[in-house]
Amino acid sequence: QVQLVESGGGVVQPGRSLRLSCVGSGFSFSSYGMHWVRQAPGKGLEWVTLIWYDGSYKYYADSVKGRFTISRDNSKNTLYLQMNSLRAEDTAVYYCAASYGGKQAPDYWGQGTLVTVSS
Amino acid sequence: QSVLTQPPSASGTPGQRVTISCSGSSSNIGSYYVYWYQHLPGAAPKLLIYRNYQRPSGVPDRFSGSTSGTSASLAISGLRSEDEADYYCAAWDDSLSAVVFGGGTKLTVL
Numbered sequence: 001q002v003q004l005v006e007s008g009g010g011v012v013q014p015g016r017s018l019r020l021s022c023v024g025s026g027f028s029f030s031s032y033g034m035h036w037v038r039q040a041p042g043k044g045l046e047w048v049t050l051i052w053y054d055g056s057y058k059y060y061a062d063s064v065k066g067r068f069t070i071s072r073d074n075s076k077n078t079l080y081l082q083m084n085s086l087r088a089e090d091t092a093v094y095y096c097a098a099s100y101g102g103k104q105a106p107d108y109w110g111q112g113t114l115v116t117v118s119s
Numbered sequence: 120q121s122v123l124t125q126p127p128s129a130s131g132t133p134g135q136r137v138t139i140s141c142s143g144s145s146s147n148i149g150s151y152y153v154y155w156y157q158h159l160p161g162a163a164p165k166l167l168i169y170r171n172y173q174r175p176s177g178v179p180d181r182f183s184g185s186t187s188g189t190s191a192s193l194a195i196s197g198l199r200s201e202d203e204a205d206y207y208c209a210a211w212d213d214s215l216s217a218v219v220f221g222g223g224t225k226l227t228v229l
Contacts, residue, residue, distance in 0.1 A: 035218065045164065045207050047218040059216050095163065105154035105209035105218050109163040
C-alpha cells in the first residue's frame, strides 16, 4: 500500500536551517506531484509547497516564499524540504503528501514530523 | 483567515445526518476539484472525498460530497461515535497558485 515516511524533524534555534525528507513507496512516485503541508499547535492545516511530478514547477505559500525550497529525487523516491531562516511560527507538524495530477489537493499523506523552532 | 470558509464546529447524535459546508470563490471551488479530509489528533489526515464527490476505496458510503457553484458540502449519514474528528475541505486556487484549506470543522458526536 501507499506509504510516505517523513524524517528530519527536531528542535532548532530561530534563524537556523533544517532539512526534511520524505520517502515514498507503494505507488509510482515519479508520476505524482508532491506537497508539504503543516499544522501548527492548536491550528488547522496549512499548505506549504508543491513540486510537479518531474520537478518542472514549484509553488510556495507566501509565508515561506524565499526561505523554504522544495526538491525531489525520483531515482530515490524521495522528497525534500530545505527550511532556512526558521522562525518560531514555523513550529508545526510537517506532512508529506502526494497528488496524482497537477493543480489539486493531496490524495495520500504521511504521518508527519515535528519541527520545533525555539531558543 | 482561511480562503475557504467552514463552520468551526458541528454536532449530531448517533444515527443522525450532518452536513459541513465549505464556501470559496470562482478561483478555487468554482474552477477546481474539492477534496475533504478527516483528521484525528496525532494521525495523518485521511482522504474522504476527492474530485468533488468521489470516495476512495475503504471510505464508507455514509460519507458523500457535493458542490454547487463556489460552495461544497460534506454529508455524513448514520453518524457514529468514531466520526468525531476535525474535517477539512481543500482545493487549488488559481489566483494564489496554491492549495487552500478551510479552517476546519470540529465534529462532536453527542
